[in-house]
Amino acid sequence: MTDRSDEFVWKRKHLVGLDELTAGEITHILDTAESFREVSTRSIKKVPALRGKVIALLFFEDSTRTRMSFELAASRLSADTVLFSAKGSSVAKGETTLDTVRNIEAMGVDIFVVRHSQSGAPHMLARHVAGSVVNAGDGSHEHPTQALLDIFTIRQRLGRVEGLRVGIVGDIAHSRVARSNILGLRKLGAEVVVVGPPTLVPSAITSMGCTICHDFEEALSQVDVINMLRIQFERFSSTLFPSVREYSRLYGLTAERIKRCNRNVLVMHPGPINRGVEITSEVADGPNSCILQQVANGLAVRMAVLYLVSQGSE
Amino acid sequence: MERLRSAEQVHEAIDRLFELVDSQLPLKAALAVIGIRTRGEILARRLVELLRQKRDQLIEYGVLDITFYRDDLSLRKGMPLVRATEIDFDLDGKVVLLVDDVLMTGRSVRAAMDALVDFGRPRAIRLAVLVDRGGRELPIAADFVGERLDVDPTARIQVHLTERDGDDGVFLVLGGRRRGK
Numbered sequence: 001m002t003d004r005s006d007e008f009v010w011k012r013k014h015l016v017g018l019d020e021l022t023a024g025e026i027t028h029i030l031d032t033a034e035s036f037r038e039v040s041t042r043s044i045k046k047v048p049a050l051r052g053k054v055i056a057l058l059f060f061e062d063s064t065r066t067r068m069s070f071e072l073a074a075s076r077l078s079a080d081t082v083l084f085s086a087k088g089s090s091v092a093k094g095e096t097t098l099d100t101v102r103n104i105e106a107m108g109v110d111i112f113v114v115r116h117s118q119s120g121a122p123h124m125l126a127r128h129v130a131g132s133v134v135n136a137g138d139g140s141h142e143h144p145t146q147a148l149l150d151i152f153t154i155r156q157r158l159g160r161v162e163g164l165r166v167g168i169v170g171d172i173a174h175s176r177v178a179r180s181n182i183l184g185l186r187k188l189g190a191e192v193v194v195v196g197p198p199t200l201v202p203s204a205i206t207s208m209g210c211t212i213c214h215d216f217e218e219a220l221s222q223v224d225v226i227n228m229l230r231i232q233f234e235r236f237s238s239t240l241f242p243s244v245r246e247y248s249r250l251y252g253l254t255a256e257r258i259k260r261c262n263r264n265v266l267v268m269h270p271g272p273i274n275r276g277v278e279i280t281s282e283v284a285d286g287p288n289s290c291i292l293q294q295v296a297n298g299l300a301v302r303m304a305v306l307y308l309v310s311q312g313s314e
Numbered sequence: 315m316e317r318l319r320s321a322e323q324v325h326e327a328i329d330r331l332f333e334l335v336d337s338q339l340p341l342k343a344a345l346a347v348i349g350i351r352t353r354g355e356i357l358a359r360r361l362v363e364l365l366r367q368k369r370d371q372l373i374e375y376g377v378l379d380i381t382f383y384r385d386d387l388s389l390r391k392g393m394p395l396v397r398a399t400e401i402d403f404d405l406d407g408k409v410v411l412l413v414d415d416v417l418m419t420g421r422s423v424r425a426a427m428d429a430l431v432d433f434g435r436p437r438a439i440r441l442a443v444l445v446d447r448g449g450r451e452l453p454i455a456a457d458f459v460g461e462r463l464d465v466d467p468t469a470r471i472q473v474h475l476t477e478r479d480g481d482d483g484v485f486l487v488l489g490g491r492r493r494g495k
Contacts (some may be wrong), residue, residue: 007396035398044432047382077382267460280442307396311387 013294013312014126014133015305017142018183024182030152033297033304039076040299049307051078053110058101059136060086060116065271065295066136066146070113073302078285082109097121098128111310114138120175132309140174145305146270147180148300151188153290154225154295157266162189167219167249168210169195170229170278172200173240177270182208195219196251199240216251220261227268228253228278248277255282266290319472319484327444328357332364334458335411335442341354343409343437344391346374351397354378354414356475361413370386371474374408376401383425405434415473417443420454423481446473 008028010021014254016025039047055074059067062085074081076140084104111132114122119139126133137143157162163313166185172178172194182192182205192210194201213219217238241247253267267279267288284291319327339345341370346367349358355377360373360458377400381387412426423441442458449467465471470487474480 032396035396038398038400039382040435046432048428146406231322307382 003176010024010308011312011314013309014131014313015144015309016122016123016126016135018144018147018180018187019142021184021187023187023189026126026148028152029148029301029304029308030155032308033148033152034177034301035085036076036303036307037268037297037300039303040292046078048078048302050074050077053077053079053310054108055081055111055113055306056084056104056109056281057081057136057199058084058104058112058114058116060097060114060121061137062087063115063137065298066115069295069298070134070302070306073084073299073306076299077306079111080154083109089310097127099279101125101129106253111306111307113307117194122246130165132312134309135306137176139176140179142180142183143176143270144180144184145298147184147300148305149294149301150177150181150227150270151184152191152297152301153268153294154266157290158224158264158294163221164190164224166190166225166227167195167213167223168229169216169253170225170231171200171240172205172229173200174232175229177227179208181227182210182218186210193223197242197247200208217257217260220257220265224255224262224267225266225268226227226261227270228273230270230272231278252277253272253279253283254284255280258283258286259286261288264288268294271289271295315354315472316486317483318486318489321333321482324444324473324482324484330339331442331444331458331460332361336365336368337463338458339411339440340356340409341369341371344372344374344377344407346403346412346436347374347407347411347413348378348401348426348430350412350414350422351377351379352478353473353475354412356444356477357415359397359477360413361442371484373457374403376403378412378426378429380422380425383429385421385425399429401433401454405430407435407437410436410439411441411442414443415444415475416458416471417441417446417459418449418471419455420450420452423454424452444473444480445471 109131113134113136115136116138119141120131121134121138168178185192186209193213194210195213195216269291347358347362349355371466379397379399381396440457443456444460445465446459447465472487474483476482485487
C-alpha cells in the first residue's frame with residue numbers, strides 16, 4: 001500500500017484540549033473516527049492496532065460513562081487497561097498527583113487518560129511523563145473528547161459543521177463541555193450562542209468568539225443545534241442558582257419550546273440527564289434528540305483519539 | 315521516477331490476471347472480490363466488472379483498509395488518514411479473491427488475511443496481484459500474477475491507475491524501498 005505524501009499526517013502525542021488543535025487536526029480526528037465506527041459493526045469488534053500497549057485510566061474525579069467509553073475504546077483497539085480512581089486510593093493518603101502518576105508510569109504505561117478536578121492537570125502531566133496524555137475532563141477547563149463526539153454527531157446528522165448555529169444552554173461558567181465545544185465549533189466555522197442565567201454566563205466568554213443570549217426562546221428560534229448542559233445539583237446550594245423550579249421554567253427544554261425551533265433542530269445532551277430539569281423526557285426521547293447516538297459515537301471518537309496519540313511524536 | 319510499463323502493457327497485464335482468475339476460480343461458489351486500499355481497491359473494481367460481464371454468479375465487492383493490522387505501526391512516525399473497511403456482506407463460506415497492486419514483502423497480505431478472518435470464515439482466500447516484484451519476508455505467494463518484475467531490492471515500484479493517478483503505468487521510484495517518514 002502506498003501513501004500520498006500530500007495527505008495530512010497526524011503528529012501530536014497528547015490531546016489535552018481543543019484550544020491547541022487546528023481545524024485540520026480536528027477534522028482529521030473526526031475522519032479517523034468515521035473509520036472506527038465500522039469496527040463496531042463487525043462480528044469481531046476488535047482490531048489489533050494497539051496490541052501490547054498499556055492505557056492507564058486515571059480518574060482523580062468520578063465518572064462512569066466517560067471511563068467506560070474509554071475503557072471499551074481501549075479494548076476494541078486490543079490495548080490493556082489499568083484503572084485508577086481517587087476514591088480509596090493513595091490520594092486519600094496525601095500523595096500528589098504527579099507522584100501518583102509517576103508511580104503508575106513506572107509500571108510501564110503508554111497512554112494516560114486523565115480526569116481531574118483541577119483545571120490544567122493534564123497539561124502539567126503532559127510535561128512530566130514520557131507517555132501520551134489524553135484529557136478526559138479537567139476542572140472547568142476542557143473536555144475535548146466530549147466536544148469531539150458532539151461535533152462528530154452534528155456532522156453525521158446535519159452533514160456539515162461550517163455555517164451552522166449552535167446553542168449551548170446552562171451553566172456556561174463552570175462547564176468544560178461548553179468551553180471545548182465553543183473552541184471546536186468556532187474553529188470549524190460554526191456560530192455559537194451561549195444561553196443561561198446571567199450568574200452562570202460570564203460576559204468574558206464572548207472573547208472565545210461566541211455570542212450571549214439570556215432569552216432562551218429567542219435563541220431557540222435561531223439555532224440548528226441545541227446542546228443542553230447538565231445542571232449540577234451541587235451548585236444549587238450556592239447563590240448562583242435561584243431554584244430548580246425557576247431554572248427549569250426559564251431554561252428547561254420542553255416539547256412546547258421545541259415547536260418554536262427549526263423543525264429539524266438537533267437536541268444534544270452530554271449526560272447524565274436530569275429528566276424534568278434541563279430537559280423533559282418527551283424531548284430527550286423524541287425524534288430531534290441524538291443523545292444515545294452521541295454515546296455510541298463517543299466510542300468511535302475515543303478509539304480514534306487513542307489510536308492517533310499512540311502514533312504521535314510531538 | 316522511471317517508467318517501466320506503459321498503459322498498454324498494464325492493460326495486457328490486467329487482462330492476463332483476469333484470464334487466470336476466470337479460468338481457475340470456481341463457478342459454483344459465492345465469490346467476494348476484496349481490494350486492499352488504495353490501488354488494490356481500484357484493481358479489484360476492474361476485475362469485478364470483467365467477472366460480472368462474463369459470469370452469471372453472485373460476486374460481492376469489498377474494500378479493506380489494513381492500517382490497524384500492520385506490524386510496523388509502532389515504527390512509523392505520524393499516520394496518514396485511516397479509511398474505513400467496506401465489507402457489508404457475510405464472508406462465511408465465500409471464496410475470497412484478495413487483490414493488491416504490488417506484492418513484495420508479503421506483510422500487507424498477512425495483515426489483510428488477519429483482518430479478513432475478523433469478519434468471518436471464508437471457504438478459501440486467493441491472492442491476485444498485478445505485479446510481483448519479489449523480496450518476500452514472509453512465506454506468502456500469490457495465486458494469480460499479472461506480471462513478474464525483476465528489480466533491485468532497494469527500489470520502490472509504484473503502480474499508477476487512471477482512477478487515482480490519471481494514467482495507467484508501472485514506475486520505478488529510486489531510493490529506499492520504504493518511505494522513511
